[in-house]
Every structure is written in C-alpha cells, then in structure tokens.
Amino acid sequence: xxALLCTRLGGPEDLSIETLPDPVPGPxxxxxxxxxxxxxxxxxxxxxxxxxxxxELPFSPGGEACGVVEALGSGGRNPEDPGRTSYDVExxxxxxxxxxxxxxxxxxxxxxxxxxxxxxxxxxxxxxDLARLTPxxxxxxxxxxxxxxxxxxxxxHALRDRARLQPGETLAVLGASxxxxxxxxxxxxxxxxxxxxxxxxxxxxAIARQHGADETLVYSPDTLxxxxxxxxxxxxxxxxxxxxxxxxxxxxxRALAWKGRFLVVGFAAGDIPRIxxxxxxxxxxxxxxxxxxxxxxxxxxxxRANQRQLLAWVAEGRLSAxxxxxxxxxxxxxxxxxxxxxxxxxxxxxxx
Numbered sequence: 001x002x003a004l005l006c007t008r009l010g011g012p013e014d015l016s017i018e019t020l021p022d023p024v025p026g027p028x029x030x031x032x033x034x035x036x037x038x039x040x041x042x043x044x045x046x047x048x049x050x051x052x053x054x055x056e057l058p059f060s061p062g063g064e065a066c067g068v069v070e071a072l073g074s075g076g077r078n079p080e081d082p083g084r085t086s087y088d089v090e091x092x093x094x095x096x097x098x099x100x101x102x103x104x105x106x107x108x109x110x111x112x113x114x115x116x117x118x119x120x121x122x123x124x125x126x127x128x129d130l131a132r133l134t135p136x137x138x139x140x141x142x143x144x145x146x147x148x149x150x151x152x153x154x155x156x157h158a159l160r161d162r163a164r165l166q167p168g169e170t171l172a173v174l175g176a177s178x179x180x181x182x183x184x185x186x187x188x189x190x191x192x193x194x195x196x197x198x199x200x201x202x203x204x205x206a207i208a209r210q211h212g213a214d215e216t217l218v219y220s221p222d223t224l225x226x227x228x229x230x231x232x233x234x235x236x237x238x239x240x241x242x243x244x245x246x247x248x249x250x251x252x253x254r255a256l257a258w259k260g261r262f263l264v265v266g267f268a269a270g271d272i273p274r275i276x277x278x279x280x281x282x283x284x285x286x287x288x289x290x291x292x293x294x295x296x297x298x299x300x301x302x303x304r305a306n307q308r309q310l311l312a313w314v315a316e317g318r319l320s321a322x323x324x325x326x327x328x329x330x331x332x333x334x335x336x337x338x339x340x341x342x343x344x345x346x347x348x349x350x351x352x
Contacts, residue, residue, distance in 0.1 A: 003123035147347030167192025177204035322346030
C-alpha cells in the first residue's frame, strides 16, 4: 500500500510517499481502506515535532478519515455471526427518532466508518481499534464524514458537555474563522443560541456569517469587552468560546453576564493568559477547560453519543461539514501549505 510518511521532522516538503506492506488487524481491531483522510492545522505541527504528541519516526500524519472496513482481527468475531464483531456499539437512534438513521449494533466487513486517531490516517489502509470507529449513515458523504470528528467534536463537547449551552443564550466565538471556531459558530446556531462571531478582519467574518453567525465583530483587545456588551444591550454574553487566548481572554471574560461560562479551548494567539480570579468571584463565572482528546479517552460513551449527534445533524442538512478541497495524496505539500498559511475554509482532505 501507499502511505504518506514523515521520516524526518520538518515541513511538508520533508514528507514522502512510500510503499509499505498492508497492515494486519489484531484482536479488537479492523483493517480500514481509507477513502478520504482529513488534515488539520496540528498536522503541520506534528510533522515538525512542535505538537504535544510526538510519534516515533516514521509515521503518517492525519488524525481522522472515512473508509470501508476490509477485515476484522482474528479475536474480534462473534462466533454466532462471523460477519459481526464481538465489539458492540450501543444501538441508539438519532435524536430526531428517525429509525433509518439508526447505528449498527456492531462493525462488519464492508461497513463505511469514521476513523479517529491521533495520527496515521494518510495512507491507503490503516489498522484501527474498533473503539475508534463510528458507522456512517448512507446519506452522509465520505467527504463530510472524514473531517467531522476533530473540529466539530471539540466544539460540540465544549458547548454541550462543558458549557451546557441553552436555546436563546448568547454565544461569543473568538477566532470564529478557524477550524474549531467555524464549527462552534455553526453548532451554536443548531443548538438555538444567538451567535456573535469575532475575528480579525471583515473577510474572515464574512465566512462566519455564511456559517450562521447572527452578529459579527472585528475585535481588538482594547475594544472587545465594550463591543460585546454593546451587542447584548449591556447585559453581557452567556458563553465565551475562546480558541485564541493571549490578550483577548481577559476582555472577553469581562464581557460575560452573571453566571457566564468561559470555555478555554486553545491559544492560537501564542500566549497563555493570566486571568484575575476576582472577576470569576464577583460575577459567579465558570472557567471551563476543554481538552477534547482526554475526554474521548476518559468518556468514550459520551464521545460516541456526540458522534451520533453530529452525524444526525449532517444527515438532516443542519450541519454543512464544509470541505475546502479534496486533493490526491500526491498533492500533500499543497494541501498542508493551505493549512500552514491558515487559508482553509472547511476541511482539507487527501484522497489515497
């Protein structure tokens, strides 16, 4: 099989496509033929050795994909039904009750699945633990499914599990044109919130409006607090989704309403802010960390429930799961360059 490999740390130009033996699944694993692998900004960091996860060389980038199960590990079959594995995915209908969107009770050869890994999906075939697979309904395309897990999964965990965002509340999204930011804008609207998208330029905000933002704001640290309070009639916002950090965090915190929730998602600005805790005390605020990767490991059932919900919303047409572009795997340098320059609007996909 062909695989995109990082054999030495560096930039996209240091990667190469190599031929490797087809992998063989072990007990509790599946061999998946990858149809589309999604890239994320962190892939530009992981190949440079600047990400918190540092795989041993050589490795393939790519943390998510959509593909078809080709084989199951020898220890994973149900003897009463050789086509099924003994790993059960809890049968559960999507929230709207439509039975045609039900998930399977298990994973079979031939099933189309989402693959979620930290790295390793940019190859023709990949061996994956069954717990890291999610069946995909027929009405959801490979391209939509391939890039649904990480950015949308992070934002849904933040808004639903951490902030418990309610219909009618006001959500301010900092960094609203980035991957997780756009996902937060879109999910906030689906969940019934009034969404204020904040970004550094009108061009970026136009993208947020296309994803459903009710209000947009070109922000700076000096004006952010007053601007957010002005858009809420002085009341303040209920939830701040902060993927930016730096000098923007404190004024955004000051713009929260009584008992508001501040979601710490990331630090795209580079600096980790220092928050005066007296602000949290005086307004009864909640500051909530959003570490999605640890959530997936510690609360797998909740993660699977979020995956089901995301797929249901895509199937209904309520989430776009927008794709910036699909590139042949041989065009990996161009695809990663789009992410490195932060030009992507939606997911960047590689097709093996």
